[in-house]
Amino acid sequence: MRQSLLIISRQSPWSGPSAREALDIALAGGAFDLPIGVLFLDDGVLQLVPVQHAATLRQKDLSANLQALPMFGVEALYVSARSVQERGLDAQALILAAEVLEDDALAALIDRYDQVITL
Numbered sequence: 001m002r003q004s005l006l007i008i009s010r011q012s013p014w015s016g017p018s019a020r021e022a023l024d025i026a027l028a029g030g031a032f033d034l035p036i037g038v039l040f041l042d043d044g045v046l047q048l049v050p051v052q053h054a055a056t057l058r059q060k061d062l063s064a065n066l067q068a069l070p071m072f073g074v075e076a077l078y079v080s081a082r083s084v085q086e087r088g089l090d091a092q093a094l095i096l097a098a099e100v101l102e103d104d105a106l107a108a109l110i111d112r113y114d115q116v117i118t119l
Contacts, residue, residue: 002035004037004112004115005037005113005116005117006036006037006117007037007038007117008022008038008039008041008117008119009047009119010043011043011044012044013062015043020062022117023065026069027068027069029074030072035076036076037077038074038078039079040078040080041080045080045089047062048066048079048096049094066095069096077098077099079091079094079099080103081101082103
């Protein structure tokens, strides 16, 4: 039986390699048809902002890779409602269609997965 995996991405796209590493794990697992979910939490929700100025920070833009997640079979995408609200973002304007979850639903989500990786 295949183990399900939840990747919790908590870092902004420009704060270091963690955001890209979380995305790479999700894409690799999806390529092998593993049941994978991705939760964007805390500053991780900033990865979903539509206009990124990555070149200004001498970084690569993650938006194209993020939008490839469904093509790799990673369709279980979640975002913390509190994290979105605290950062003044509009959940409807994010670059991915992700299920917005309140705090009480986050614990239930994590419990549904066999393995959890937090980056």
